[in-house]
Amino acid sequence: MTTLPDLPVRDVLGELTAALDAHGSAVLVAPPGTGKTTVVPLALAEHTDGRIVVAEPRRLAARAAASRMAALLGEQVGDTVGYAVRGDRKVSRRTRIEVVTSGLLVRRVQHDPELPGVGTVLLDECHERHLDADLLLALLLDVRGGLREDLKLLATSATVASGRLAALLGDAPVITAHVRTYPVELGYLPPARNERVEVSVARAIRTALSEVDGDVLAFLPGAGEIARTSSLLSELDADVLPLHGRVTAARQDAALKPGPRRRVVLATAVAESSLTVPGVRAVVDSGLARVPRVDHRRGLPGLATVRVSAAVAEQRAGRAGREAPGRAYRCWAQYEQVSLPAYPEPEIRTADLTRLALELACWATPDGAGLSWWDPPPDGPLDAGQELLRTLGALENGKITARGRKMADLGLHPRLARALLDGAAQVGPRPAAEVVAMLDAGGTLTDVEAELRRLRDTRDERWRTEVRRLARLVPGAPEAPDPALVVALAHPERLARRREKGSPVYLMASGTAAELPAGSGLGDGEWLAVAEATRDPGRAHGIIRLAARADAELALRAAPNLVSEVDEVGWAGDVVARSVRRLGAIVLSERPLRNPDPELVRQALLTGLHKEGLDLLTWSAEARNLRQRLAFLHRVHGEPWPSMTDEALLANAADWLGTARRHADLARIDTVHALRGLLPWPEAARLDALAPDRIEVPSGSRIRVDYSTGEPVLAVKLQETFGWPATPRVSGVPVVLHLLSPAGRPAAVTSDLESFWHNGYVSVRAELRGRYPKHPWPEDPLTATATRRTKRS
Structure with missing residues (x-):
């Protein structure tokens, strides 16, 4: 017992x-x-x-x-x-x-x-x-x-x-089971403006060591922050010990056992609940954690640094009260505590689901149907994972292939499994295993080859052990190391080509742009095999974190299924027709296309019109007037009179493009004819009656009606309207009369002429008589004769 x-x-x-x-x-x-x-x-x-x-x-x-x-x-x-x-x-x-x-x-x-x-x-x-x-x-x-x-x-x-x-x-x-804990005093030490996390954590650790007896357990998001924090604490009279999944077993054991001196244990989330670190009296919490996230639109899976949940913050703080009263120092402002999420987001909602898709396919339920889930896998990410498996040859017709089972047996992410299997066949088991083991653990340098040299020189035992294990899993050919090829086999859609000479920005085959950081050692490469790229919020493109020099030959060798050669007809200020050879989104070569498909040309012109608008066409005064008249009729009567908005006209553009093949042809389209082609029949015969182009006034003049404001407007000299008893109407809508002086300047505006004669005319007459004494200004405009002339004429 x-x-x-x-x-x-x-x-x-x-x-x-x-x-x-x-x-x-x-x-x-x-x-x-x-x-x-x-x-x-x-x-x-x-x-x-x-x-x-x-x-x-x-x-x-x-x-x-x-x-x-x-x-x-x-x-x-x-x-x-x-x-x-x-x-x-x-x-x-x-x-x-x-x-x-x-x-x-x-x-x-x-x-x-x-x-x-x-x-x-x-x-x-x-x-x-x-x-x-x-x-x-x-x-x-x-x-x-x-x-x-x-x-x-x-x-x-x-x-x-x-x-x-x-x-x-x-x-x-x-x-x-209820834990017997001691009280933990909470303190908040928010970082200074733009202060890096390791700086604020190091400051909080020094405070904890000065205020509390015993060891300090500090939580940081990842191994990189742990290394930088450790370097900031080199002067401490205490043992500074890292605790995360990438340190050796011996160093992990050292962090989990009491030592002869005070200890500062710098840990990732692994120490939240899975492990007990003895001797801890103070906890310093950065408030951050590193979790899987995928930018599905840009195809950039990886790890993101996020704020911890309230439940996690509580668990971290509780580590200070296991053996005696303790203190927890939180590196954020106290008012931010209420904005923390209650619990961590389940990985199944945020992570890359390719490996999950492979396991489900092995279980003969590719979509997970029939299984009891805490949270079911989201359809979009699961579909994306299945699509990648089809590309890798692991799925066919919804079922797992023999190759897929081999990939699953390796226990790696399917991308890495593909790189190991195919890489071993092309460069040898050990060179392929070296790269795969490095990709799985994550590198510290940007240059893949430099990172491999570092791992070999430092005799990283964990990496070497994994290399030996992986190399035993796969058969292969004689060794011919080519790290870039192995990287490309894992991430073919991340093969990248420099956008322009001297630029640090590369275009990946996936269509995502990513920038090479300064000092990477890779700046002279036209092609890169990108192993890792991330995109920070607010940035226009990603940042390349790990890559190897490549070339066009390697790209074609690693990703032949991404190569396509198609005739492309598009719009770039004009119709551009070319035959293009691509690797994904990367243009390998192109040549002009002499006789493009007329339908593709038509679609390109429509694209141009949608992008740049109807001003690509020539709009004469007659065309503009007709469009305005039709717009008025559509507003007043509705269907079948057609809408004249840009959107509506663009929707019907295919009906009137005719034989246009380039930008210049658009300017020659007869827009009057095109608009008349949209008129409904038999209603079109009543166009001039319902929305007349001109209206005859009492003087005998025929004045053009302006429909540009959406209402019929008639600008006419006041003297030409004498004897006009009431406002004319167009389709039942009163015409807005702009009554002009003899010089053509506005004297009054009315849509109720009868009221104007009785109420407004007297004051307008008095003003105009003084300015234009040679013109007739009768006291009774309703009985006067309309005229365009002076008294002497």
Whole structure:
């Protein structure tokens, strides 16, 4: 009988094992530090038959949990307790408890869904909502529903939002373990304006060391920020230790054990809930985390730095109160706390879903239908993932191919799996494995070849171990290293060509523009094989983070399926017709097209009209007047009189382009004829009656009606309207009369002539008599004779 440590979860072990016995599933809500990751598996191993498999979201956490449980038993890892992560496994025939990563367990379920010998699966840290963990939960529920009704499932969560999880597990009982914590005092240390995160965190760490006894645990978004923060703290009288997934196992162990001096542990999100760092009395929280994000429109998957959720901030702060009262220093303003999201965004909503699509295809449910999801995969990103799999030859007619199964077995992202398989065949297993291992871990330099030299020179043991593992997985030809080719095989759509000589901006085959940063060492290359590019908010194009020099020959070799040769007829200020050879969006060569398809020419002209507007046509005074008359009739009478807006005319442009083939031809189109062609019949015969071009006034003059304002307007000399008793109407609409002086200047404006004669004329007459004494200004305009002349004429 193992003596379990006195941790809070011990109080609920009886309830937990009873729930699993009765229901076959349960949810354990237990904050970090309760012992759920180490004590519960040990208790289950004594209570149940079969092997206990613990699924952790991270490799670091899997190794640490196995080491802690083995230490509690006084054994070596690999005896009763073992672990398996990608590239590293320590188990034996005696192993009862195996800690694995969620992704590795997905692969095991794919190979043998019945999981022989396994009695219980513990899904740890479900609240973190990692993509592999969500997929694993869905697959295990499917297995339990059809193949292994006896398989027990226990899901653990550090947050109380467990209702949906319990429902997925068949209305499973929810057991809660309450952690015994000490009070944590919160302080806020917002950064100065434009201050980098590592600077504000380093300042907060110095404050914590001066105010609190014990070790400091600081949370930063990634390995880069950790390295820069460490360099800022080089003068401290304390051990500064990094803790993230890319440091060696020995350095990870050092960060998880108390030391002879005070320690400052600089950690990523891995230390939020999966791991316990002993001796911590102060927590410094940058408030940031690095999470998967995909710009689907530009095809730039990668990691984005985002603000943490309120739940994560609470978990981080709680690390300071595990063993004694502590303090948490938050590197943001206190008023910003209320704007934090409540919980982290599930990766399935934001991440690249290509690998998920491959696993679903292996499970014979490409769209995930029939599986029970915490959150189902969004259609758009899943479709994008399936399209990429088809391009890589992993999917055909909606089903997994033999090549697709080989790619899945490698346990890599499908892009990297393709690069390893095809790269090994073309450059040899080891050169391909070197590049793939580097791409999987992420580089620190922009130049791929320089990064490979750095890894070789520093004898990075983790990278070297992964290279050896990958090289053993694939057959290959004699070695002929070509890093750029391997990069291009992984990301063919990111092959890029410089836009113009001397420019740092490259156009990728995907159509996305990306800029090469200064000092990259790659500035002289016309072609690049881009491994990683990101786009920051507000920037017009992406930034190239990792790339290798390439050339046109390599591009054609790596991405022959992206090559096309088509006749293109488009608009660029005029009709441009050319035969173009492209690699994706990149133009390889072009030549003029002498006899382009007339329909393509027509479409190009229409594009030009839509882009630049109807001013490309010649509008005579007659044409403008006719358009205005028709617009008036459409407003007053509606259909069938046609609309005369730009949009409406452009919609009918194809009807009147005629034989136009270029910009100059548009100016020669008879717009009057084109407009008359739009007139409805038989209504067109009444055009002059409903919207006359001219109106005869009492003087006998025929004055043109102006329809440009949308209303009929008649500008006529006042003297020519004497004897006109009432305002004329056009289609029932009163004409707006602009009554002019003998010099043609406005004297009055009215649409009610009868009222004007009785009320306004007297004052207008008095003013005009003084200015134009030679003209007749009768006292009674209704009985006077209209005239265009003076008294003497």
